[in-house]
Each structure stands twice: as C-alpha cells, then as structure tokens.
Amino acid sequence: MSVLKAIGWFQDFTDEQLKEIESAGQIKKYAAKELLFVQGEPLTEYFYVVEGLVHAYHQNKDGKRWIASLFASGDLFPHTGLADDETHYPANGRTITACSLFMIRSVNMYELMRRYPVLERRLTEFLAKKSQELMNRYADSVLExxxxxxxxxxxxxxxxxxxxxxxxxxxxxxxxxxxxxxxxxxxxxxxxxxxxxxxxxxxxxxxxxxxxxxxxxxxx
Incomplete structure (x- = not known):
C-alpha cells in the first residue's frame, strides 16, 4: 500500500496510481522548524504533505516574518511553476511541526501534470481557494x-x-x-x-x- 493518501491533491486516486506517483519521488521525514527551501533559490522540487504542518513565509531584513500560506495533509506546494513560467521559489518554506513529506523533482511533477489531467483541475481549485483565503485574511484584518x-x-x-x-x-x-x-x-x-x-x-x-x-x- 502506498504511503501517499487519496486526499487533497490526490483525492480519488487509486492505490495503484498512488504507488506509481510515489515511485517518481521520495518520502522524507522532517523535524519541526526545518527549512525546506529559500526564497529566490531555483525551484527544483515540489512537496506534498503526508503528515504535519508547513508554512511559506516572507521575512524582512529585521527578521520579522509574514506567513503567506499554511499547508497541511493533502496539500501540494508551492504552486509556482505549475501555472506560470516562474523557476524560483516565491517564499521561504519551513516545517511547523514534525512532518512526513513526499518530494518530487520539478521535471517529474510536470510529467505527472501531463499524465493526470485531474491535477490541472486541482491546481485551478487551489488557486481559487488561495485567492479567497487571501481576500478573507485581508478583510478579517480590517473588519474582524x-x-x-x-x-x-x-x-x-x-x-x-x-x-x-x-x-x-x-x-x-x-x-x-x-x-x-x-x-x-x-x-x-x-x-x-x-x-x-x-x-x-x-x-x-x-x-x-x-x-x-x-x-x-x-x-x-
């Protein structure tokens, strides 16, 4: 049985499909507060959260952070490069808790997108969800x-x-x-x-x- 779960981006995938996807990357465990990637570095790998919690954040020269996104079980990140031609990480990525992550190189991720068109739909759903989340956060910060x-x-x-x-x-x-x-x-x-x-x-x-x-x- 695959370690990957049929939830989130891989919702409704069969165990056979999940095992095939898993063979295209690797499962890696991280401790809490481990750095995954740095803003501006070449985008070489994508991550899928099997277990745990991750955030993407920006940090100014004074060390103050602004958390842009949270990723939990079933989420794949970042979305940059899947919907545009960006080739660098748009923010810093770090684990919040101990995590089990599926890592897949960008070239293999692009091949998966072509092989499984449903992932294109998941990307569209994610972008719409992220846009709504950012609008809600802005409204909450002003009104709530x-x-x-x-x-x-x-x-x-x-x-x-x-x-x-x-x-x-x-x-x-x-x-x-x-x-x-x-x-x-x-x-x-x-x-x-x-x-x-x-x-x-x-x-x-x-x-x-x-x-x-x-x-x-x-x-x-």
Missing part, C-alpha cells in the same frame, strides 16, 4: 477583531488533522506556536497568548500539552 481571526485559524487547523474527542471536543495535534499564529494573523505573540487564555476561560478551547489544543467547534 483579533479573537475572531484566531478562532477562524484554529478551525482551519482542525479541518485536515482534527481528532474527534469526547464531549464534542476536537483535538488539534499539531497546533502552531503562538509566534507562528501571530505571524499569520499580523498581531503580537502576546496578543495571541492573551486571546488563547480568554478562550480557555470561556471553555471554548483547552490546552492539551505542548503543541496540542482542544477546541469546541460548536462553541467557537
């Missing part, structure tokens, strides 16, 4: 309080990897650090800490130890 933005982020993290628990709670096993959440939301880590504590007090969320959090989707 930081607490609502944080709740939306937690709900999003719960979708790909949330584990149902007793009492209607959902466990997010690979939650972002407060610093990473702050970089994604455009607020300070202190603000994220204060808002998380508020969610805990209101019993809309509860800590489950380092890197884990329970949320009540109905209450949130």
């Amino acid at each position: 309080p930081a607490l609502d933005q944080l709740v939306s982020l937690l709900k999003r993290l719960a979708k790909p990897s949330g584990i149902p628990a007793a009492g209607g709670w959902v466990l997010i096993p690979n939650v972002m650090t407060e610093q990473d959440m702050a970089g994604y939301l455009g607020v300070t880590p202190e603000t994220v800490s204060r808002l998380l504590n508020r969610l805990y007090r209101e019993k809309r969320a509860k800590s489950a130890g380092r890197g884990k959090i329970y949320i009540d989707l109905d209450q949130c």
Whole structure:
C-alpha cells in the first residue's frame, strides 16, 4: 500500500496510481522548524504533505516574518511553476511541526501534470481557494477583531488533522506556536497568548500539552 493518501491533491486516486506517483519521488521525514527551501533559490522540487504542518513565509531584513500560506495533509506546494513560467521559489518554506513529506523533482511533477489531467483541475481549485483565503485574511484584518481571526485559524487547523474527542471536543495535534499564529494573523505573540487564555476561560478551547489544543467547534 502506498504511503501517499487519496486526499487533497490526490483525492480519488487509486492505490495503484498512488504507488506509481510515489515511485517518481521520495518520502522524507522532517523535524519541526526545518527549512525546506529559500526564497529566490531555483525551484527544483515540489512537496506534498503526508503528515504535519508547513508554512511559506516572507521575512524582512529585521527578521520579522509574514506567513503567506499554511499547508497541511493533502496539500501540494508551492504552486509556482505549475501555472506560470516562474523557476524560483516565491517564499521561504519551513516545517511547523514534525512532518512526513513526499518530494518530487520539478521535471517529474510536470510529467505527472501531463499524465493526470485531474491535477490541472486541482491546481485551478487551489488557486481559487488561495485567492479567497487571501481576500478573507485581508478583510478579517480590517473588519474582524483579533479573537475572531484566531478562532477562524484554529478551525482551519482542525479541518485536515482534527481528532474527534469526547464531549464534542476536537483535538488539534499539531497546533502552531503562538509566534507562528501571530505571524499569520499580523498581531503580537502576546496578543495571541492573551486571546488563547480568554478562550480557555470561556471553555471554548483547552490546552492539551505542548503543541496540542482542544477546541469546541460548536462553541467557537
């Protein structure tokens, strides 16, 4: 059986097809906070998240980061080079949690796109989703309080990897650090800490130890 999963970009693929795709690349495990690629470097490989959480970010000369995208199980990244002629990585890529990633060289990825036209459709869906996400993030930053933005982020993290628990709670096993959440939301880590504590007090969320959090989707 293939290590790849029939979800996300490979939704509805058969195990035979997944094993064929897997043979075109390699599965590699990464620790948390490992650098995958650097903005401006030649784009040589694409990545598919088998397990874990990854972000793509920009960083200024003062070291301040802005998280542009999050990638979880079922996501393939980056999309650059698949929809245009760009040949360099558009941002920095780093693991947030320990990850299992499928790596495939760009020339093999282009061949897969030709072999499986459904991947063209997945790319179109991804670009539309990413465009809507960026518009929502901009609107939220202008119109929505930081607490609502944080709740939306937690709900999003719960979708790909949330584990149902007793009492209607959902466990997010690979939650972002407060610093990473702050970089994604455009607020300070202190603000994220204060808002998380508020969610805990209101019993809309509860800590489950380092890197884990329970949320009540109905209450949130």
